[in-house]
Amino acid sequence: MMDSLALHLPALLVAIPLFTAFLIPLAGRAGDTARSALVLLGAALTSLAGLALAARVFARGTVLYVFGAAAPHAAIPMDSGGIPIRIIFQVDALGALMVVIASLSSLAIALYSLAAESRQSGKDGFYSMLFLLVTGVLGMVSTGDLFNFFVFLEISSLAGAALVAYRIDKGEAVEGGLKYALLSTVGALSVLMAIGILFAQYNALNIATVASRLRFGSLDMIALVLLAVPLAMKCGAVPMHFWTPDTYTTAPSSITALLVVSSQASLYGLFRILFTLYGDLLRFNWAVFGWFLVILGALSAFVGVTMAIPQKDVKRLMAYHAVSQTGYMLLGVGVGLAVFADAGALAAYGKTAMAGGLFHIINHAMYKGLLFLTAGAVFYRTGTRNLNRLGGLGHAMPWTMVFFMIGALAIAGIPPFNGFASKLLIYESVFRFSPFLAILAMVVSILTLASFVKVFHSMFMGPPRAEFAGVREVPAPMIAGMAILAAFVILAGLVPQVFVDRMIAPAVNALVDRAGYIAAILGGH
């Protein structure tokens, strides 16, 4: 029983949130308690499936799941005619890392939402959409099929846009949602076009199969641009970051935290395309694309933080910081990609840089999620996000203040929090690649710290204000949601080496092991 359950984990990972999403309106008819119970149960089971699957991948290597085949782990069953015609989920260590991020965040966010949205109407649709967004994200990071990736990308985009616009808020939220939906749809159509171009040439949709047949002609390069640009846009890299502040600001805070995770699923897609699909060591100009990521990353880091400093709206400020932090991930992985053809440099600092970049993905999801949730907690009690009007909340909301401090110190890269662990890996390796970029990264960190000191000061410090006299601490479920993320921030900061050895190093190896990814499907090296 347990064995067959474990065998079907990749399918359950998507099936559980999908079924929960469509059961919620039914449970909602039975009342608020039933719906809340179902939300909790669905989120807990999804996380459980995600963590169990990730544990399996980290212990035994890549997990395959062939939908509709007699034996789910046989990549090419007898009746397939020697080619993988079925949809295959292929979760390697990199995918497993993303599954861990999505599992932990979605559990924390579901808990938080139960209290934060308790006074709102239309909860059936809200939670249905929330679980659809989780489905989309989990599907994107575990699928081994190009078209399937497109479908999950669209599921997450549509659910995300609907959630951003869900609380209409005089039209502003709809404006943010419309922007997000428009860009996502154009981006997804470009991805679909690229998939069509690849399918026309190679008669396959399976990523490993297409990768093994890729000839790097001019059509393939067009497809690469059509794939890479929308995904870079969806992860919010400068100069395609313009949607992030509007969308992140207008969405409900719990949803913003989830959108951060969904944008990182796009980042995963970008890495998968560059490394696995196009990453042929002999025929591919690594340095060019490495520098492409490095420049994108350095620009994002610097432009993001300079745009963040003057913001008055706390969520808008955090949104620009999200752009800035994405820059670190691109910088780390980009440096690794740029020196990929040079085995000596790769071993000396390239892999460390990639490890820093990937570690920063999970760290960022946790502390930035935490920060958005604290901003939501403040908004929940005070009804404003304007930093000039907030103040003196430290007395009334001690827990929120502590969580905010943890998140702020982590994002600024102060030990002993997780942001420091990954930034240190990035600094020391990027310094050996280019001292200028390392110094730029440190300057961005200092500016980030300055910016968050200001926010901390204007939200929590000072005497209690008369207009916030009735403000109390937020309800327990919201604190619990924030506590899950805060616990990870502290844990990964105290024992970073455990995380690096167990999760990040395998993920880096999975990222660069193109032959291994292909062999998992087609067999043989």
Add this chain to the structure above:
Amino acid sequence: MITRLLLAMPFLTVAVLLLLALGALLFKRNLIKMLMGLSLMESAVNLFLVAIGYRQDGVAPIFTNVPQTLMVLPTVQALTLTAIVIGVATSAMMLSFAMVIYKKYGTVDVRNIRKLNG
């Protein structure tokens, strides 16, 4: 020559549709017209998918009364159906966004839909 031209026609149509769609998205100020452009773009991509799946004298794999054993796996046709369904959902959602924006702002001119700035 003429057959080759005929076979290229779908792809030329795709190119024309894509250009029209991009033109509408970039240069139209009316939100509804921009959404029409988006819809055109969806159609262009769908047509592209169907066009690459065309095989001359190909037979769909329906196993009753097949004239020959060679059949075409209708993968792209399946993809197109999925893409159409997604496209309908997208259009419906975005048009409802446009309706809400018209109700709240009193306009669908994107130059006036600018509450979020900075």
